Amino acid sequence: MRFRLEGNDQRGERVSGTAARVASPDTTVTGAARVKFALILGGLSAFGPLSIDMYLPALPAMANDLRAADTTVQLTLSAFIIGLAVGQLVLGPLSDTFGRRRPLIAGLVLYVVGSVLCAVSPNAELLIAARGVQAVGAAAGIVIARAAVRDLFSGVAMTKFFSMLMLVNGLAPILAPIIGGQLLNWTSWHGVFVTLAVFGGLLLIVVALALPESLPEDLRSSARLGEVLRSYAALLADRVFVGYALSSGLMFGGLFAYISGSSFALQEVYGLSPQEFSLVFGFNGVGIVLAGQLNGRLVGRFTERALLTVGLVLFAVSGIGVLVAAAGGLGLVALLVPLFVMIASIGLTAPNSSSLALAEHARSAGAASALLGVLQFVVGGLATPLVGLGDKGSATPMALVMAGFAVLALLAYAGLTRQASPARSADLS
Known part of the structure; x- marks a missing residue:
């Protein structure tokens, strides 16, 4: 099947070329x-x-x-x-x-x-x-x-x-x-x-x-090992790509800390039943979905970088809120509110970080996608055992790991993507 290549550039204008491939020669x-x-x-x-x-x-x-x-x-x-x-x-x-x-x-x-x-x-x-x-x-x-x-x-x-x-x-x-x-x-x-x-x-x-x-x-691209290694080397040398990928991976570290520790923290520390925990877990997951759909409506009116910045700031600030609530013994409601905001903000960060990371790597999209995924799961895998190192009678270890990864994600984004090209950071309105 032959493809007609069309899409939107970073300013929302129609372009032809390698930008997009569609399943019809005319649409x-x-x-x-x-x-x-x-x-x-x-x-x-x-x-x-x-x-x-x-x-x-x-x-x-x-x-x-x-x-x-x-x-x-x-x-x-x-x-x-x-x-x-x-x-x-x-x-x-x-x-x-x-x-x-x-x-x-x-x-x-x-x-x-x-x-x-x-x-x-x-x-x-x-x-x-x-x-x-x-x-x-x-x-x-x-x-x-x-x-x-x-x-x-x-x-x-x-x-x-x-x-x-x-x-x-x-x-x-x-x-x-x-x-x-x-x-x-x-x-x-x-x-x-x-x-x-x-x-x-x-x-x-x-x-x-x-x-x-x-x-x-x-x-x-070529199937030779040298070409593959050069593709990875070029991606790792791209500071902006690494910034988007690393911030995404660190964000997933915070998410994995929540997944691995929330069942124990909410049930054993805060006394939720398994059914109540399932409702909280599901409600937070719905927050991701709703934020993702909101992001789809906002992109085009605001830049991807602006939306990603908002998402990462929300992720970090609410992560600190979760830590304050857990360490300060402020009660279940004081914990659940920032927890919901933190998990829901992933719906803003994940689509934009993936899109911006892949934007300038059309010819090595598979390799770029691989590095994105590896960072997400490797950092997530590192976060999981960290939650278990603290006091099992407190939600503070989980909250500390979540907040720590959230702040690191924001710092990686701010420090490594400051010199993003205009094509990556252009106003999409």
């Missing part, structure tokens, strides 16, 4: 086609939170069934995060070379195989290895979905589409623990991984039948 990606791409690419982006969160309620049962220590079973989460990082680093550049479809389909097949291996694993060691395989497959969906958005859109259109994706993949961390808990009412942990295998299989069919190639052959 841009609008209406039903936009919704289709949002559903498919959003589903691919949801692999990470679904695969991480859905099986968490089953960890105690898994340890019992496999006769393994809790710490051993928890290595399945570590193996998944490592697999996501490695998979994105490898598959991102491969998609720049071979196009998006072939590495994506291969990754989806690997995800299904890994999920089935998880479901039938007779011991913890095989389960850990299977989770690594599953993670590499999941990485294909995450990294290639983001790169495909860069293929399809540019400027305002790209940011708006990233905001639309928040509506789809923003629901994944909300629904995953609920789905996992409900599945355990009528099946075992094996059934959770069977469900993930089915999800992967369905997406494999949809991608094979409905997702066109978004990267034309004349825009693909």
Whole structure:
């Protein structure tokens, strides 16, 4: 299929060239086609939170069934995060070379195989290895979905589409623990991984039948290792790209601290029941979705940098508010209000940081997407154990880690992206 290349530049003007690729030779990606791409690419982006969160309620049962220590079973989460990082680093550049479809389909097949291996694993060691395989497959969906958005859109259109994706993949961390808990009412942990295998299989069919190639052959890069390494070196030498990517990764560190510590803090420290905690967790997740949709409406009236700045400032200030409430013993309401603002502000920061980071890297979108994803999950993985180092009878350790990463995210953004080019920071109105 041949593509007509159209899109919006950073000032919202119509441009032709490599800015966007659409599934029709005569029309841009609008209406039903936009919704289709949002559903498919959003589903691919949801692999990470679904695969991480859905099986968490089953960890105690898994340890019992496999006769393994809790710490051993928890290595399945570590193996998944490592697999996501490695998979994105490898598959991102491969998609720049071979196009998006072939590495994506291969990754989806690997995800299904890994999920089935998880479901039938007779011991913890095989389960850990299977989770690594599953993670590499999941990485294909995450990294290639983001790169495909860069293929399809540019400027305002790209940011708006990233905001639309928040509506789809923003629901994944909300629904995953609920789905996992409900599945355990009528099946075992094996059934959770069977469900993930089915999800992967369905997406494999949809991608094979409905997702066109978004990267034309004349825009693909060399498959040689030296070229791949040079692509990564060029990205890491781009201070502005590193600023956007690092601030995004540090923001995810704060989010992972919340995910790993909120269940204990809100239930054990503040006395919420599991049902009440689920409502709070879900309400905060809805905040991400709503802020993402607000961002989609505001971009074009305000610059992406302006919206990102507001989001990161809100993230940092509300993170400090969470810390003050927790350390000062100010009560549940005083904690929940800044907590909601902090988590919801991710809906402003994530679309804009991704769009700005990828804006000037059309020819290496896969590699750029890989570095974005690796920083998010690696920093997030580092934040998780930090929460457990403090006093288990207090919410302060969780709040301290969240606030610390939030402030670092703002500092990285302010310090590294000050010299962003006019194309990156232009007024989009």
